[in-house]
Amino acid sequence: xxxxxSVFERALDEGRGLARDMRVRWALEEVGQFYEVRLVPWEKxxxxxxxxxxxxxxxxxxxxxxxxxxxxxxxxxxIAERFPGLLPQDADARARAIMWMFAALSTMEPPIMDRxxxxxxxxxxxxxxxxxxxxxxxxxxxxxxxxxxxxxSDWLDGAFSAADIIMVHxxxxxxxxxxxxxxxxxxxxxxxxxxxxxxxxxxxAQLALWEKAQ
Amino acid sequence: xxxxxSVFERALDEGRGLARDMRVRWALEEVGQFYEVRLVPWEKxxxxxxxxxxxxxxxxxxxxxxxxxxxxxxxxxxIAERFPGLLPQDADARARAIMWMFAALSTMEPPIMDRxxxxxxxxxxxxxxxxxxxxxxxxxxxxxxxxxxxxxSDWLDGAFSAADIIMVHxxxxxxxxxxxxxxxxxxxxxxxxxxxxxxxxxxxAQLALWEKAQ
Numbered sequence: 001x002x003x004x005x006s007v008f009e010r011a012l013d014e015g016r017g018l019a020r021d022m023r024v025r026w027a028l029e030e031v032g033q034f035y036e037v038r039l040v041p042w043e044k045x046x047x048x049x050x051x052x053x054x055x056x057x058x059x060x061x062x063x064x065x066x067x068x069x070x071x072x073x074x075x076x077x078x079i080a081e082r083f084p085g086l087l088p089q090d091a092d093a094r095a096r097a098i099m100w101m102f103a104a105l106s107t108m109e110p111p112i113m114d115r116x117x118x119x120x121x122x123x124x125x126x127x128x129x130x131x132x133x134x135x136x137x138x139x140x141x142x143x144x145x146x147x148x149x150x151x152x153s154d155w156l157d158g159a160f161s162a163a164d165i166i167m168v169h170x171x172x173x174x175x176x177x178x179x180x181x182x183x184x185x186x187x188x189x190x191x192x193x194x195x196x197x198x199x200x201x202x203x204x205a206q207l208a209l210w211e212k213a214q
Numbered sequence: 215x216x217x218x219x220s221v222f223e224r225a226l227d228e229g230r231g232l233a234r235d236m237r238v239r240w241a242l243e244e245v246g247q248f249y250e251v252r253l254v255p256w257e258k259x260x261x262x263x264x265x266x267x268x269x270x271x272x273x274x275x276x277x278x279x280x281x282x283x284x285x286x287x288x289x290x291x292x293i294a295e296r297f298p299g300l301l302p303q304d305a306d307a308r309a310r311a312i313m314w315m316f317a318a319l320s321t322m323e324p325p326i327m328d329r330x331x332x333x334x335x336x337x338x339x340x341x342x343x344x345x346x347x348x349x350x351x352x353x354x355x356x357x358x359x360x361x362x363x364x365x366x367s368d369w370l371d372g373a374f375s376a377a378d379i380i381m382v383h384x385x386x387x388x389x390x391x392x393x394x395x396x397x398x399x400x401x402x403x404x405x406x407x408x409x410x411x412x413x414x415x416x417x418x419a420q421l422a423l424w425e426k427a428q
Contacts, residue, residue: 051359055359055360055362055363056317056321056356056359056360057359058321066306067306067309067310069309069310069313070313070317071313071316071317071320071321072320073316073320074309074312074313074315074316074317075313077312077316078309078312078313092280092281095281095283095288095292096281096283098288098291098292099283099284099285099288099289099292101288102285102287102288102291102319103270103284103285103288105316105319105320106285106286106287106319106320106323107270107272107285109320109324110323110324110327110328113324114324114328121348122348125341125344126341127339127340127341130339134335134336142270145265145269145270145271146269146270148269149269
């Protein structure tokens with residue numbers, strides 16, 4: 001059954017692969033599934049056609065036959081359940097991999113996204129600096145806890161899984177902030193993930209789209 | 215196999231049922247599973263024994279035989295997969311229910327939790343009022359989108375599911391803010407959920423714990 005995903009026609013990150021469709025592209029490349037891409041222009045995000053796919057007007061969405069999904073975490077989990085390779089066979093290990101997907105999205109991502117709110121939506125406010133310091137302290141706490149748990153492990157819990165896709169993509173949003181550099185095992189973790197051929201194919205696909213839009 | 219969850223020994227919300235163990239208690243009550251409770255005192259959250267269960271030092275955790283899980287979303291999903299009653303049988307409907315769990319945690323909860331950050335951690339700052347206005351605008355956007363999608367439906371997508379547990383609990387954190395009152399179908403949705411016997415048993419259990427701690 002053909003798979004179609006929705007992505008930004010012009011990503012705000014200029015091809016850095018930070019938009020959430022990167023997670024879905026990467027998962028599909030890991031399991032070797034071809035997909036079609038629907039480009040959503042900025043002015044169409046709140047249009048009825050897109051809201052029917054995602055009531056919150058975000059990307060990515062995922063369509064496969066009668067099924068339409070939104071939320072990158074849910075889509076990656078669906079792909080991992082639908083095709084082999086992204087979740088362990090053992091029931092307990094599988095539950096832990098799914099747990100790490102939720103940890104990436106619920107515990108790690110909110111303060112990291114909040115940093116972007118401070119950077120872009122609180123620019124020019126007298127208190128931007130103070131807010132940066134508060135948010136960065138929350139992010140450092142989370143990075144320190146994650147770094148301590150990972151230690152010298154290659155991946156979050158045993159073999160590479162769907163959880164590593166989400167976690168690495170969440171952490172990548174900190175690139176350039178100097179926060180990551182305080183945790184060398186997390187920097188190495190991201191590099192290890194980015195070296196995967198599936199990651200590179202997904203990254204190249206979104207970059208090509210950005211370059212074409214210029 | 216015996217199930218044990220970790221909860222705050224003394225919840226900060228004084229028995230209002232806003233701590234995340236409420237989600238897990240509710241799910242276990244919906245599927246009719248007995249559970250043991252481990253009380254974690256404040257001074258033990260960053261202790262090694264608790265960090266071994268949850269590297270981020272949060273509650274709830276869930277233990278069942280050899281399996282230890284953290285993240286309320288992951289625990290509720292595990293319960294829903296392990297015991298019947300909280301996920302549809304149909305594969306597409308099941309994927310959509312899981313999607314709504316992620317939507318509650320990734321799209322609805324972050325701005326709602328941020329409101330608590332403004333209230334408690336930015337109290338006394340000259341800019342607290344301005345931040346409240348910014349966060350409330352983001353919350354209103356999400357509530358309006360959710361309200362529009364739900365319309366007159368009883369639950370998020372067909373029958374009551376694990377997603378309604380997470381979504382209702384996320385929304386309840388806004389009680390008392392007057393934001394919810396702008397969306398009568400969401401107020402009715404919460405009331406409909408809170409009338410469920412399983413919800414009431416879970417609520418009573420956490421309230422009894424709070425009362426005992428006085």
